[in-house]
Amino acid sequence: MKLILFTGINCPKCPNARKLVRQAAKELGWIEGKDFVEKLIDGQDLKTPSITELEGNKLHVVSSEDEITKDNVPAAIGGKDLTVEALMYQIASTPSIVINERAVFKGEVPSKDELLKEIKKVEE
Numbered sequence: 001m002k003l004i005l006f007t008g009i010n011c012p013k014c015p016n017a018r019k020l021v022r023q024a025a026k027e028l029g030w031i032e033g034k035d036f037v038e039k040l041i042d043g044q045d046l047k048t049p050s051i052t053e054l055e056g057n058k059l060h061v062v063s064s065e066d067e068i069t070k071d072n073v074p075a076a077i078g079g080k081d082l083t084v085e086a087l088m089y090q091i092a093s094t095p096s097i098v099i100n101e102r103a104v105f106k107g108e109v110p111s112k113d114e115l116l117k118e119i120k121k122v123e124e
Contacts, residue, residue, distance in 0.1 A: 001100060001123060003036040006086050007076065008094040009043060015055040016109045017095035022074060024115050032075060033068030041086050041094060043078025 005021045007014040018038065025036050040061070046052055048063040049072070060072035061079060068075045089098050093107030097115070104118045 001035060001119070003030075003119070004098040005036065005038045006041050006082070006089075006091055006094055006096045006098070007038055008041055009054065011094045013107075013109050014095045015057070017097070018057075018074065020109060020112055020115060021097070024112055024119070027116075028119070032073045033065045037065050037068070038074070038076040039082050039085070040076050040078040041082045041091075043076065044081040046078040048079035 003021065003025075005017060007017060021036060021038070022032075025032065028035075030036055040046065043061060046061045048061050049067060050061050051058055052061050053059070057074075060075040062068055062072070062075050062077060063079045064077065086092070086096070089096070089103040091098075091103055091106055095109060096103060096107060097105040097110070099118055100122045105115075110118075
């Protein structure tokens with residue numbers, strides 16, 4: 001199981017998506033960087049590693065999943081243009097959620113129940 005949350009720096013819906021994904025991951029016992037990851041589509045101008053503040057919350061910006069540790073969560077992959085990767089999933093808006101290589105939610109924030117339902121479908 002692998003979940004990718006694609007977000008944007010100035011996206012008004014993305015703070016809620018960040019919170020939702022991390023709440024669901026916590027309930028499922030998932031580990032950030034291993035079971036799920038956030039990728040900033042437009043984070044190519046951010047230095048890595050660094051700490052940036054988005055919507056009043058601190059976010060550790062790293063260049064790869066391997067750099068995410070318990071000490072630097074919440075984290076997001078940035079420092080590079082991830083537009084092409086997002087387009088591979090036919091994602092053109094944020095926030096978007098990919099579960100096991102399939103874009104399940106595009107440009108929307110689902111409810112926690114909707115997200116957990118989609119995750120359970122893939123696990124079956």
